[in-house]
Amino acid sequence: MATRHLGCGMADIIAPQTASPAVIRRSDYRPPAWLVPDIELDFALDPARTQVRATLTVERNGAHDGPLRLDGDGLVPVAIRVDGKVLKQDQWHLEDGTLVLPLCGDRHEVETLVEIAPQDNSKLMGLYASGGLLCTQCEAEGFRRITFFPDRPDVLSRYRVRMVADKSAYPILLANGDPVESGDLGDGRHYAVWTDPYPKPCYLFALVAGDLACNADRFVTMSGRQVRLGIWVKEADIPRTAHAMQALKNSMAWDERVYGREYDLDVFNIVAVDDFNFGAMENKGLNIFNSRYILADPETATDLDYDGVEGVVAHEYFHNWSGNRVTCRDWFQLSLKEGFTVFRDQNFSADMGSHAVKRIEDVRILRAGQFQEDNGPLAHPVRPESYMEISNFYTATIYNKGAELIRMMALMAGPERFRAGTDLYFDRHDGEAATCEDFVVAMEEGADLDLRQFRLWYEQAGTPRVKALLSHDPATATATLTLEQQIPPTPGQPDKKPMAIPLRTALFDSATGAHGRDEVLMLTEARQSFLFENVAHGPILSINRGFSAPVIVETNLSQPDLAFLAAHDDDPFARYEAMQQLMVNVLIGRIAGSPVGEDAVIEAVRGAITNPALDAAFVAEAVRLPSEAYLGDQMERVDPDAIHAARDALQQRIGAALEPLWRDIHARTGAASFSLSPAAKGARKLRNAALHYLVASGAADGPAIAFAQFSEADNMTERQAALATLANGGSEEREAALDIFYNRYASDPLTLDKWFQTQAFALHPAIVDQVAELGRHKDFTLANPNRVRALIGAFAANQWGFHQASGRGYALVADCIVALDRINPQTAARLVPPLGRWRRFDGARAAMMREQLQRILATPGLSKDVMEQAGKSLD
Ligand code: PHE
Ligand code: ZN
Numbered sequence: 001m002a003t004r005h006l007g008c009g010m011a012d013i014i015a016p017q018t019a020s021p022a023v024i025r026r027s028d029y030r031p032p033a034w035l036v037p038d039i040e041l042d043f044a045l046d047p048a049r050t051q052v053r054a055t056l057t058v059e060r061n062g063a064h065d066g067p068l069r070l071d072g073d074g075l076v077p078v079a080i081r082v083d084g085k086v087l088k089q090d091q092w093h094l095e096d097g098t099l100v101l102p103l104c105g106d107r108h109e110v111e112t113l114v115e116i117a118p119q120d121n122s123k124l125m126g127l128y129a130s131g132g133l134l135c136t137q138c139e140a141e142g143f144r145r146i147t148f149f150p151d152r153p154d155v156l157s158r159y160r161v162r163m164v165a166d167k168s169a170y171p172i173l174l175a176n177g178d179p180v181e182s183g184d185l186g187d188g189r190h191y192a193v194w195t196d197p198y199p200k201p202c203y204l205f206a207l208v209a210g211d212l213a214c215n216a217d218r219f220v221t222m223s224g225r226q227v228r229l230g231i232w233v234k235e236a237d238i239p240r241t242a243h244a245m246q247a248l249k250n251s252m253a254w255d256e257r258v259y260g261r262e263y264d265l266d267v268f269n270i271v272a273v274d275d276f277n278f279g280a281m282e283n284k285g286l287n288i289f290n291s292r293y294i295l296a297d298p299e300t301a302t303d304l305d306y307d308g309v310e311g312v313v314a315h316e317y318f319h320n321w322s323g324n325r326v327t328c329r330d331w332f333q334l335s336l337k338e339g340f341t342v343f344r345d346q347n348f349s350a351d352m353g354s355h356a357v358k359r360i361e362d363v364r365i366l367r368a369g370q371f372q373e374d375n376g377p378l379a380h381p382v383r384p385e386s387y388m389e390i391s392n393f394y395t396a397t398i399y400n401k402g403a404e405l406i407r408m409m410a411l412m413a414g415p416e417r418f419r420a421g422t423d424l425y426f427d428r429h430d431g432e433a434a435t436c437e438d439f440v441v442a443m444e445e446g447a448d449l450d451l452r453q454f455r456l457w458y459e460q461a462g463t464p465r466v467k468a469l470l471s472h473d474p475a476t477a478t479a480t481l482t483l484e485q486q487i488p489p490t491p492g493q494p495d496k497k498p499m500a501i502p503l504r505t506a507l508f509d510s511a512t513g514a515h516g517r518d519e520v521l522m523l524t525e526a527r528q529s530f531l532f533e534n535v536a537h538g539p540i541l542s543i544n545r546g547f548s549a550p551v552i553v554e555t556n557l558s559q560p561d562l563a564f565l566a567a568h569d570d571d572p573f574a575r576y577e578a579m580q581q582l583m584v585n586v587l588i589g590r591i592a593g594s595p596v597g598e599d600a601v602i603e604a605v606r607g608a609i610t611n612p613a614l615d616a617a618f619v620a621e622a623v624r625l626p627s628e629a630y631l632g633d634q635m636e637r638v639d640p641d642a643i644h645a646a647r648d649a650l651q652q653r654i655g656a657a658l659e660p661l662w663r664d665i666h667a668r669t670g671a672a673s674f675s676l677s678p679a680a681k682g683a684r685k686l687r688n689a690a691l692h693y694l695v696a697s698g699a700a701d702g703p704a705i706a707f708a709q710f711s712e713a714d715n716m717t718e719r720q721a722a723l724a725t726l727a728n729g730g731s732e733e734r735e736a737a738l739d740i741f742y743n744r745y746a747s748d749p750l751t752l753d754k755w756f757q758t759q760a761f762a763l764h765p766a767i768v769d770q771v772a773e774l775g776r777h778k779d780f781t782l783a784n785p786n787r788v789r790a791l792i793g794a795f796a797a798n799q800w801g802f803h804q805a806s807g808r809g810y811a812l813v814a815d816c817i818v819a820l821d822r823i824n825p826q827t828a829a830r831l832v833p834p835l836g837r838w839r840r841f842d843g844a845r846a847a848m849m850r851e852q853l854q855r856i857l858a859t860p861g862l863s864k865d866v867m868e869q870a871g872k873s874l875d
Contacts, residue, residue, distance in 0.1 A: 020867070021389065026330070029332075031062070033064060034061055036155055037059060037199070039159055040159075043207065045163055045164065050117070054147040060103075068108075070150060073097050075145070076115075083109050114147060127146050139203040140394075143203060153329065153330065153331065158195075159200070165209050167190040172212045177198075178194065179193070208273075211235075213234065214231065215245055217230075217245055219268075225262075228268070233271075239297060243310070243676075248317060250352060259344070259422060261321040267285055270313070270316075271286070272290075273289070276288070277785055278290065280313075282319030284320070287317070298715040299715075300716055300745070302715075303684060303685070307353070310352060311349045312345075314344075323338075326426060328434065338402055339404075339405055340402070342399050346403060353678055354682075362400075365400060371552070372833075373397055374462055374490070380397055383459065388867070392865060412454075413447035417446075418443075418447055420446045420448075421449075461490040462493070464485050465488070466549075466552070467554050472538050474536075477533070477534055477536050479532040480530070481505070482528070484526065485501060485527075500522060501524075502521070505520075508564070508569070511537045542565055542569050543574075563582060565578035566578040566582055566622075576618070579608070587625070587643075591646045602657045616679070616682035617678070625650060628640070641805070648696075652697060655696035655697030655698070656697040658693070665690040687709075692725050703731035703734075719741075723758050728764060749786070756777075760792075761794050767800075768801060772808075788816070788827055796813050803841065811852060821863050821866050825866055832870050832873060836870075838850055
């Protein structure tokens, strides 16, 4: 070990305090100046005062004489030692929280001691207390709130973690990797030591201490290794962990079968906590979950919740390879792990259930979240160029559009070549911190693709618009498809280059109902034509089948053509899409004051619900009217009141015109007993759709039927849907059902969230008053992110309510952002984007939205999280 002398070359440059937060740029990436091959952490755990001793082996990386810089956020060193010697006050300094140590040698042992107070940590980043537990959240930059460390994902270390805690309050002590030692200390305290053999970035560090019970199981890997699985929850919640455990075992088997990826430790633990900023976290060998993605039973979880548990358990498990074994070089590469892992969890869920319905749901999520983001002031590329606060970049673009990029590559390669590409990627970069470019190169070589133009998908923000015009020449029996692409300007990117867009296409013969070859057309130019031969009859275009590219397609399909596709397209997504487009066209007509063509919609809905060949879950998706928000996206200027009125009226007409059918469906889909089979889930989904139309029809007994479903249901899927249907109206059953629901579930936080959320989503004229009152309810708290999202997050997504002309909805959300920012800036920042959509609204609304953004920005002591989002939203 080279130990030259300390204290030489002290560069005491104190960084000036800047008013607005610094911008971090991708182009500024430099390899780390120091590496940390090993770290030992020693925790004396206590909610009020935890001591953290960290011993780092540090190695100079390359030839330079720079100091060691260890990130810290709110930390004060109690003691610092280098190679065993205590440093004096003038041998170190803090720069904006970062500990700067001038070191002369190339390898040293650096020890720091800090004290932190988990119970005061309301940001839920770093080490914090949640419901009697102590737990950590380190991604993206939480580790620096626990100890001084180069907090960046390209510094990989081997961890040894020792925890000491009071044995009665914290009988269970968990960390990453494998348990190696534990015992009593004789003074009421005990200890445990865990080691993780796989070098990892600090954002994957985790520990949990608490009084937890375990659902224990095992999994035998493809090479025959035994893995001990544990899902750790409060004792009373153990019966609600079965679905998560099954999902975990299914995920492990699926990743072996589909990607050839085996689990690599002897232990895999999951812990559920009630207070959590996101869905879950993939810490190596110790995933920590928001309890809403672990706990499920028929009494409290909807089918959607069950699917959420399955999908998130899989997502975090899949990160063990796409994220942990191969991690990210820097946070600009976030989509490398998130886009790929979302793609993997989407396909897993499709394999576990219905491919058709899963694709429809995923596209709906993409359009509702990502298309809106891409079309506003916060639009950014899948691989961003700059950020102020990385927490703001856990976005639908990074996750969901990122997944679509992988999906397009998989489509272009085909299953076998895609697998060859991912094999090469994993093998080549195992143990490394990689980039999106590395993934693309592995795909080019392994899957034999030319992705030169495709790379633009990582660089250019904005949703491409594709115009598709099909013309037919009966004389030559040919059809010509002319495609034009246009990518709108986005912040910092006024001009765009044409992208490579794979569009799965088929031409239907309207006479025979059959279609020609289903092929992937590659649109690579701004304008391009494709010739189809042997097209005898007037063809009907089915394009972007399966939603092969994340683009907005405009066609010149007539309403009869759309009705044809809605009834005959054999690609389920395209069929659903045709139905949606049919509805959109009619609704846009109604909004513009001309309600024409509604009978075609009614007939298409009748066709779907009377077609015995269709599966119930698909029918339920197909007959659902596009959301108010989606309709807003189709308009130049969003008119929330006109949209609501038009949609409501069409719903009423469909309800009334097909009333006997809705009654019949509702009656015959009531199952004898609860099951999670795809057929049973589909039946519930269709039953809820039928109830919704039945109530919308205005039938006098509608509310009573809904109330009966609410009261008699043996599962939350039907109970909550009935409650939601009632919540939209003004019936006396509304208040009764809400009261019953509250009294039944007041002591179960996850289910009480549904009570808040159902009311916040309600299409009710008094919504703003109701949400304001719920904000003063004794069970409402800003300290719990799930509760905030259930009420305020849901309300901000309720287009009609949030955009009420009074502007009070805006003020309500802004008030919450300001208050929450002092407690939990990350969660506060995620409420800002709805206010940033002001350009899409009329002058009066836009002015009120801007006013709230300005008020937020003028708040003294604002976090950089909210400052970045509100500032960009005003630009
Ligand atoms: N990496 C987590 C995931 O997607 C998300 C997350 C980010 C959780 C930051 C917590 C904090 O699986
Ligand atoms: Zn993830």
